[in-house]
Each structure stands twice: as C-alpha cells, then as structure tokens.
Amino acid sequence: MMQLAIDCAGFTPTEADKLRQAMGAKRSHERVAELRERLLAGMSERGIPQDVAEDVYAKIDAFSGCGFPESHAASFALLVYASAWLKYHYPAAFTCALLANQPMGFYSPLTLIQDARRHGVTVLPADINHSRARPTLEPAPPGSGGEGQPAIRLGLAAVRGLGDEQAEAIAAGHPYTDLEDFARRTDPAEPALEALATAGAFASLGVTRRQALWSAGLLARTGAGMLPGTAPALAAPDLAPMTAVEETIADLWATGTSATAHPVQHARAHLERCGALTADAFKTGAAPGTLVAVGGLVTHRQRPPTAGGVLSLSLEDETGLVNVICQPHIWERQRRAALQSAGLLVHGTAERRDGAVNLVATRLVPLTLAPGARSRDFR
Known part of the structure; x- marks a missing residue:
C-alpha cells in the first residue's frame, strides 16, 4: 500500500508511512479519509482518470479495515515458522541466542x-x-x-x-x-x-x-x-x-537457572507418593474427564480481561509444561496458594479440546521446592 501511494499518487516515503499509520489506527477509516484529497490529487497529476482514482481510493479504504491485522498475522506466521524451523534443526544455537538476549520473551x-x-x-x-x-x-x-x-x-x-x-x-x-x-x-x-x-x-x-x-x-x-x-x-x-x-x-x-537439574525432580518421590503424574504422562496418557494430580513449578500466571475471571497457570516439571485452568470460585477460595506459591500440587480434571490438553483445577496445594525460581505473573 505504501508503494502504491508512492507510484500512483506521488507520495514521499514520509507521506506513505503516514498512510501506513492511518491504516493501522483504531479509527482507520477516518484517518485514511484525511489523506483522500492528497491521494486523488496525486493520481490526477499522473494522468489517472477520476473514476479509476476513486476506485483505487475505495480499495485503499477497504483494505485499511483488514490489511493491518492481516499483515500482522502474516508477519507472526513467518516468525513462528522460522523460529520453529530453527528450534527443530538447531536447538542449541536457537536456545543460546535466546539466553544471550535476556530479558526477552515469554519464558x-x-x-x-x-x-x-x-x-x-x-x-x-x-x-x-x-x-x-x-x-x-x-x-x-x-x-x-x-x-x-x-x-x-x-x-x-x-x-x-x-x-x-x-x-x-x-x-x-x-x-x-x-x-x-x-x-x-x-x-x-x-x-x-x-x-x-x-x-x-x-x-x-x-x-x-x-x-x-x-x-x-x-x-x-x-x-x-x-x-x-x-x-x-x-x-x-x-x-x-x-x-x-x-x-x-x-x-x-x-x-536463577540450573544446567543439570530441575527443582521438581528432587520432589518426584514425594509427588509419586501423592499420586501425581509427570507433565509428560499427563499430556500423553490422561483421558478426558479423568481425575488427576500434577505437581510443578509455577512459571506463569495469567488472567486476561476477556477470560471472565479465569486464572491460567503454567506448571513445569522435569518432563515439560502443563496448562492449568482455575475457575474464579476455585482460585478465589484458594487465593494464597494460587497467587503466592512458587510450586503447586494441582488436583483436577483432564480436558482435551482441539488438540490442546488442560488440567481444570479443583484443588491447589502449595508445594515446597528449591528457592530462587520465580514465576512471571500477569505479563
């Protein structure tokens, strides 16, 4: 769209960037409309007939409603694909690069x-x-x-x-x-x-x-x-x-890290006595609706405004990560454990939906683990 404005309407690169900003704004149609006369005048100067110029502007205006999120989606898709390819073929180099550029990212x-x-x-x-x-x-x-x-x-x-x-x-x-x-x-x-x-x-x-x-x-x-x-x-x-x-x-x-062990593996004997599954065993073997328990280190707490008060926890052990869903009446009743404990033993129900595996919590029990590991909460 920026190149089209430069070629057809004689926009300078700075003006073309203003068009990009207008298309990505919350009131994109109003912002694009402010540039209408400049676009039409520029196209007229370059011999583009009035009806064609109006048609081009209409397409620019229509594109502003979907082009910005579409371009974001395409950019993120490329980043995800490239990152997944690098992580699969060059896991050491990929992880080393992430570690060398901290603080960054979700994990x-x-x-x-x-x-x-x-x-x-x-x-x-x-x-x-x-x-x-x-x-x-x-x-x-x-x-x-x-x-x-x-x-x-x-x-x-x-x-x-x-x-x-x-x-x-x-x-x-x-x-x-x-x-x-x-x-x-x-x-x-x-x-x-x-x-x-x-x-x-x-x-x-x-x-x-x-x-x-x-x-x-x-x-x-x-x-x-x-x-x-x-x-x-x-x-x-x-x-x-x-x-x-x-x-x-x-x-x-x-x-803040360990090159040789995960804190939860030292508590594995205790977790087995409590009947807890590893993250890997839960994700690969727990049938939908099964009552299970999983213990781990809390790496993240998330409560998006659009989630209706649902608290999402990420639990990590030596075998992987588990997503835990806490309904409001669960985490509010057990607020201290849900919001303050570095480690948790979570009792709940296995849920499988659209390829995702979640643990819907019914009970949260604080789990004492090695100190020093901190979760990234509500980011």
Whole structure:
C-alpha cells in the first residue's frame, strides 16, 4: 500500500508511512479519509482518470479495515515458522541466542534451559575458564549425546551481582591457573566471589563449591597489588561435596537457572507418593474427564480481561509444561496458594479440546521446592 501511494499518487516515503499509520489506527477509516484529497490529487497529476482514482481510493479504504491485522498475522506466521524451523534443526544455537538476549520473551532462562535439555542439548554451567559474559556454543563433551548438536555454555553475566562489565573482564583474562591467580588479576568483591563459588564457576580449577566458598573471604583480600604466592593459605579442609539438591538450590540462588537439574525432580518421590503424574504422562496418557494430580513449578500466571475471571497457570516439571485452568470460585477460595506459591500440587480434571490438553483445577496445594525460581505473573 505504501508503494502504491508512492507510484500512483506521488507520495514521499514520509507521506506513505503516514498512510501506513492511518491504516493501522483504531479509527482507520477516518484517518485514511484525511489523506483522500492528497491521494486523488496525486493520481490526477499522473494522468489517472477520476473514476479509476476513486476506485483505487475505495480499495485503499477497504483494505485499511483488514490489511493491518492481516499483515500482522502474516508477519507472526513467518516468525513462528522460522523460529520453529530453527528450534527443530538447531536447538542449541536457537536456545543460546535466546539466553544471550535476556530479558526477552515469554519464558524465563530456567524454562528455556530445561526445554533444551529435554530435547537432547547439553547445557554446561558458567565457569571462569570457559565462559564468556553471555552464553556461547562449544563442542559437546564426549558421550553427552545431543545428536551432533553443540553444547550451550552459560555466561558469567548471569551470576548474581557480577554484571556485564565485570563478566567481560573475567572472560578476557582466562585462563586462570588457581584461585589466587584469579583473585589477583580480577580483584572481585567478596559477594561476587561467593556467588561465583556458589554457582560452581571454579570447577575447572579442581575446586568444589564448598572449598571455593571457604576461601572466598581470603580471596577478596588478594588484590592486584599483592605479590604472587604471598596470599594467605587458601587450602580448604576436607569438606563434603554438595548434594544434588543443594547444588540445584545453589544454582538457582546464584544464577536463577540450573544446567543439570530441575527443582521438581528432587520432589518426584514425594509427588509419586501423592499420586501425581509427570507433565509428560499427563499430556500423553490422561483421558478426558479423568481425575488427576500434577505437581510443578509455577512459571506463569495469567488472567486476561476477556477470560471472565479465569486464572491460567503454567506448571513445569522435569518432563515439560502443563496448562492449568482455575475457575474464579476455585482460585478465589484458594487465593494464597494460587497467587503466592512458587510450586503447586494441582488436583483436577483432564480436558482435551482441539488438540490442546488442560488440567481444570479443583484443588491447589502449595508445594515446597528449591528457592530462587520465580514465576512471571500477569505479563
């Protein structure tokens, strides 16, 4: 339409953009009508007969009622198709690009990482000797699977309190030979050191998280002005390594994500005792009308104005996502659990309609999970 106005009516690019804005406005017909005389005059100057010019204007006016949403639909369809193609053929690169451009999009880094892992992509934690400031791709470790896909290495900027500038400086300085070398050349503050230690970012130095945390206070006083080898003794005692649950909690606290585990998998034994299905088992096996229970981390809460007060929750576990529908009388009666709990055990009825699988909630029970994962509510 913009090109038509330029070719037929002599519009400048700026005038053509005004036509585009008019067609996309809430009162599109009124806005387009304001440009009618300019369009007709321009077409007349270029020898277009009056009846043809009026017909062209009528088509522009008619198109303004449907062209703008049509062009949006076509643009979104192309984006969806291209994104789906990239995600299917290049899942590691696709996810890495999303992670490198946070904050963006509907899903949190934790959900993106867990989805990539479920699709066979290896995700490696942030490390002072291997990570850049933002997530990057690197060859997958031998035996990690992934069907030829590279691994995603998480970036240092995601570590609590570090920030882009300091993360870039750390990445520019590697490799580091030991904790003293790192502290002397980067001069980090104690909170940043503790966050790096908690995230397991010193693993390439052969130091466990607890050993690094033990040394963090001394490391913070080992700056660039000190001679090499003169730092206080950094050797930690023989400390027991963190358990898998403790490592997940540490990951979520330090980075908001976990490269190795999902918080819900540590509660799987409890959920099985409660008779809860996994997200995958619910979506593939629950018959319509069946009474079931599903437990997971609440990733989103949505209550659109057009939904008549219905609250929609997204539950995530180690196998996938489940959409939960809460009627107003359900979530209002259990408001605290519905709106404040990081994790939920949801009892309800399976619903299958038009290819979509939902859990229509009848009861919401708070589920205690590893702290640190936060939902994206009402966005």
